[in-house]
Amino acid sequence: MASNFEDLDCWKACYDLKLYVKKEILTKLPKTERFELYSQLLRSARSATANITEGWGRYHYKENIKFLLNARGSVAEILDHGIEAKYCDYISEAVLQTLRNKAESCLRLINGYIKYLRNRSKE
Template identity: 40%
Template sequence: MSDKKEIVRTFEDLKVWQIAHKISIDIFELTNRFPPDEKYLLKDQMIRSSRSISDNIAEGYGRFHYQENTQYCRQSRGSAYELINQLITAFDCKYINEEELSNKKLLVSECVKLLNGYIRYLQKAKNDNTIREDEIFYNPKVDKETE
């Protein structure tokens, strides 16, 4: 493993978002095999919760303040646990097999670990510096001609 830090320019560069996005694609493909009567039930719930994981990471990244970003990451983590519960239900209903359940739970758990690390990073960054912008000169004088 390299000690070199990767530059993050957009939310798409975040490893946690990449894993979350993979989860949403995997769940979409997995639920396509569900019976038609689950289309608006478990299938829909699983697709929504899986997408919510990456959606909240992206939305939080777009927020200005670390505290807001952290809150969206916590919502993302909640959606991840919701998805684990739905995977267990899908297994109990015999829509997925034990190997699929195990593999998906492992992937979601990896995402939760990355989310927890990202949340810790955000909390530390918040304590180090509460504003995330380059130093800009703000002129307190108002130009009367431009009003």
């Protein structure tokens, strides 16, 4: 078990995704989206790392898994918002593809951590 949530690979990947969203997507959105898409993207990006952190702090496998499932949902939401941003021509196909790759990496790592915790809870 990690001694700190910052040691978790899934948290690191989601943090990287959050930074990518802030740098490569939020900066490209028009001011008219400030309280709509911008806000939704920022909240979902923050939610992914926050849920991993909160789950890690719970000390019970089932509770931790519950928060990891929430984090997984937030990553999926980030991707959905990225697709919307591309549809509106706010971002390029290349930015969306990088977002997809980062989101898929996050999902793989979160799923792996969930599997690990489920196995540990059976011991």
